[in-house]
Amino acid sequence: SQKIEQNSEALNIQEGKTATLTCNYTNYSPAYLQWYRQDPGRGPVFLLLIRENEKEKRKERLKVTFDTTLKQSLFHITASQPADSATYLCALDLLGPRSGGYNKLIFGAGTRLAVHP
């Protein structure tokens, strides 16, 4: 079965450093991969989307890479700030248009990031 793995342990880093979060998946070849941020008691908020033919995507201090050979995506936050503390979720597009099926979005369990002053 398809599986999405994110580090279950919280990532603690010092303010100003680069945070790197990992998303690994198995038994699937998604055409699209997305990253979301979730704060306690709130719904997830979209951050970035990357397509399978894109190696890297940037938005301000955020960078996402997508390696379809390794079946892995890395999510980087440069010059991290305490306000970046949250849980970050990766999501895959499952059963995409090439298979003739419906698109649906499947999430990993998320990694909690804590940025300390």
Add this chain to the structure above:
Amino acid sequence: NAGVTQTPKFRVLKTGQSMTLLCAQDMNHEYMYWYRQDPGMGLRLIHYSVGEGTTAKGEVPDGYNVSRLKKQNFLLGLESAAPSQTSVYFCASSYSGGLTEAFFGQGTRLTVV
């Protein structure tokens, strides 16, 4: 714009009771989803819809039913609530499935006692 609105925000049910959670979106999105989120489990897809009048099963559909009679509304029903359905439920919508960003509601915290 309201975006995605879920009703109610909190609910306590007794085992065996039924209820319906309502999700409404005002962005004219085709896709709508219902997820549940439990500690350590992340978001798990219950059911989803790719357009008015269509629904499909997700990863954990048992014990739930859905309906999409109007494009802007997606209803999640629990026919006979069980304690295992205690969770936070999120609704989301998107223009085109995994190809575009999803917008989430604020969540419904359901407790079944």
